[in-house]
Amino acid sequence: MAMMNRKLLVAGNWKMHGSLAFVDEMMSALRQSLPDQPKYDVAVFPVYIHLYEVINNKPDSVLCGAQNLSEYDNGAVTGEVSAEMLQDLGCDMVLVGHSERRIKNNESNSEVAKKFAQALKFNLTPILCVGESSVQRQGDQTFDVVWDQINTVIEHIGMESLSQGVIAYEPVWAIGTGETASAEQAQEVHQFIRSQLALNDDTIARRIRILYGGSCKGSNAYELFSMPDVDGGLIGGASLTAKDFMAICQQADKLSQGD
Ligand SMILES: O=C(CO)COP(=O)(O)O
Numbered sequence: 595m596a597m598m599n600r601k602l603l604v605a606g607n608w609k610m611h612g613s614l615a616f617v618d619e620m621m622s623a624l625r626q627s628l629p630d631q632p633k634y635d636v637a638v639f640p641v642y643i644h645l646y647e648v649i650n651n652k653p654d655s656v657l658c659g660a661q662n663l664s665e666y667d668n669g670a671v672t673g674e675v676s677a678e679m680l681q682d683l684g685c686d687m688v689l690v691g692h693s694e695r696r697i698k699n700n701e702s703n704s705e706v707a708k709k710f711a712q713a714l715k716f717n718l719t720p721i722l723c724v725g726e727s728s729v730q731r732q733g734d735q736t737f738d739v740v741w742d743q744i745n746t747v748i749e750h751i752g753m754e755s756l757s758q759g760v761i762a763y764e765p766v767w768a769i770g771t772g773e774t775a776s777a778e779q780a781q782e783v784h785q786f787i788r789s790q791l792a793l794n795d796d797t798i799a800r801r802i803r804i805l806y807g808g809s810c811k812g813s814n815a816y817e818l819f820s821m822p823d824v825d826g827g828l829i830g831g832a833s834l835t836a837k838d839f840m841a842i843c844q845q846a847d848k849l850s851q852g853d
Pocket residue numbers: 607692764768769770771772807808809810828829830831832
């Protein structure tokens with residue numbers, strides 16, 4: 595199980611799904627189903643235009659974040675949203691470098707690093723998404739790819755700043771495919787990440803949370819979150835109904851008892 599000093603985090607990435615009615619339904623379901631003060635963290639990531647509705651209707655214990663942010667402070671950047679605007683609205687967190695953006699929007703490691711820094715500048719907790727494609731896994735490049743994605747952030751802003759965020763390991767081949775990494779496969783990469791970080795700073799390596807993402811659901815969450823270096827999940831499809839999302843939260847709850 596994740597170490598006692600690292601609180602589990604169950605984060606729902608709604609991607610480009612939902613409506614205002616969906617937000618209201620989800621928020622009232624979470625208000626009814628979640629304990630007042632869960633021993634684990636819960637966060638949701640709606641599209642930009644639904645953030646305000648989430649922030650105004652969510653239970654106090656639920657954190658809210660955006661799925662992306664601009665690398666710039668402000669200015670002539672049509673269609674983008676700045677970290678300062680997200681902070682102003684009341685966001686707590688923000689995803690950076692999700693594989694769908696790396697692939698479809700050609701986001702490079704250095705752009706992602708700039709976004710990570712930008713989030714911290716405005717007190718948002720960034721979740722740095724990393725992960726290899728199936729071709730890269732088959733080519734034995736998983737560790738190199740994942741470390742390169744993380745190390746670019748460290749080179750840009752340093753270990754101490756990295757430690758203010760969260761890492762999410764999301765193997766691209768497991769996203770939306772129903773093909774989950776086994777708990778052992780996830781643990782292997784999470785352990786690799788933590789041991790690489792420990793070469794730089796052991797305290798930070800032990801403190802930082804590393805989430806797993808990729809076809810995580812109620813039926814496999816317990817096994818995944820039980821792994822020593824897995825500190826929760828970044829959930830796509832199974833965060834889109836209160837029933838599925840709560841099924842995962844309940845596994846986090848079981849594992850958090852006694853902390
Ligand atoms: O991309 C993900 C979360 O960011 C995972 O998506 P799925 O849970 O739908 O596989």
